[in-house]
Amino acid sequence: MNIVKIVIAGPRGKMGSEAVKLVQETEGYELVAVLDHKNDGGMLSEFPGFSGLDIPVFADISACLKASEPDVLIDLTTPEVGMHHTKTALQYGVRPVVGTTGFTKENLKELEELCHEKGIGAIIAPNFALGAVLMMKFSQMAGKYFNDVEIIEMHHDQKLDAPSGTAVKTAEMIAEVRETKVQGHPNEKETIEGARGADYDGMHIHSVRLPGLIAHQQVMFGASGQTLTIKHDSYNRASFMSGVKIAVDTVLKIDTLVYGLENIIE
Ligand SMILES: NC(=O)C1=CN([C@@H]2O[C@H](COP(=O)(O)OP(=O)(O)OC[C@H]3O[C@@H](n4cnc5c(N)ncnc54)[C@H](OP(=O)(O)O)[C@@H]3O)[C@@H](O)[C@H]2O)C=CC1
Numbered sequence: 001m002n003i004v005k006i007v008i009a010g011p012r013g014k015m016g017s018e019a020v021k022l023v024q025e026t027e028g029y030e031l032v033a034v035l036d037h038k039n040d041g042g043m044l045s046e047f048p049g050f051s052g053l054d055i056p057v058f059a060d061i062s063a064c065l066k067a068s069e070p071d072v073l074i075d076l077t078t079p080e081v082g083m084h085h086t087k088t089a090l091q092y093g094v095r096p097v098v099g100t101t102g103f104t105k106e107n108l109k110e111l112e113e114l115c116h117e118k119g120i121g122a123i124i125a126p127n128f129a130l131g132a133v134l135m136m137k138f139s140q141m142a143g144k145y146f147n148d149v150e151i152i153e154m155h156h157d158q159k160l161d162a163p164s165g166t167a168v169k170t171a172e173m174i175a176e177v178r179e180t181k182v183q184g185h186p187n188e189k190e191t192i193e194g195a196r197g198a199d200y201d202g203m204h205i206h207s208v209r210l211p212g213l214i215a216h217q218q219v220m221f222g223a224s225g226q227t228l229t230i231k232h233d234s235y236n237r238a239s240f241m242s243g244v245k246i247a248v249d250t251v252l253k254i255d256t257l258v259y260g261l262e263n264i265i266e
Pocket residue numbers: 009010011012013014015016035036037038076077078079081098099100101102125126127128129161165240
């Protein structure tokens with residue numbers, strides 16, 4: 001069996017630490033290094049929760065990739081850093097699997113071109129939970145028949161980006177099939193700024209942030225005399241890991257940028 005050598009960026013984070021577990025527990029995967037902006041040198045085992053993991057820690061991505069020569073970089077950090085990591089990985093011939101959200105359309109275009117130039121694949125998945133991917137696909141199906149849509153995404157209060165990557169992706173997928181419509185009353189006025197949420201092609205996106213939440217989204221469709229609500233909840237970060245595994249296995253076989261897990265699951 002060919003061993004897949006993996007580097008994880010953001011290993012102490014909520015998602016990164018779950019990904020460390022996934023890689024450690026998966027036959028055929030080897031965690032060869034981790035990338036941690038606050039620590040350089042030493043071993044992952046020196047941090048709480050990672051006892052026994054003698055995996056080298058690097059602060060600098062180039063030094064990390066040169067020393068560990070991975071096949072795949074899993075990035076679970078922040079948007080600016082994630083973009084830098086993804087570009088650097090591609091430049092070193094390492095295939096990125098990116099869960100970090102907040103990438104712009106321009107970022108995606110640039111990465112698509114870099115994948116083409118280097119002839120290797122990358123996967124950027126705003127949501128790795130298979131239920132969430134289905135929620136997005138079902139919402140796209142519904143968007144063909146209902147053009148009044150409100151997306152309500154709800155997350156823990158430590159989340160940096162709003163709207164969530166999942167909400168943006170959902171709106172993009174619905175927009176591919178939905179007849180454009182400016183929703184609500186043509187003369188509606190916000191008496192408190194932001195009351196109607198963010199506007200994507202006339203659809204509204206509302207971001208809720210509360211302690212106690214993990215990752216949740218409702219997509220509500222309305223038409224005369226009826227509503228349809230499509231809802232997904234992640235109750236822990238383990239819910240994302242089967243999708244991370246699918247992405248790692250798939251990125252080894254592709255030579256383009258894939259944005260969204262819905263493009264690679266059957
Ligand atoms: N695609 C998906 O299915 C999912 C995606 N996400 C996304 O993943 C990302 C991480 O989320 P989450 O784990 O909850 O966030 P956390 O804040 O828990 O983790 C982020 C980690 O990145 C580290 N980090 C920050 N800057 C750097 C850097 N320059 N170099 C290396 N590491 C860095 C942080 O370290 P420190 O705290 O020390 O600064 C922290 O350990 C977010 O963008 C989130 O939206 C989250 C869940 C699911």
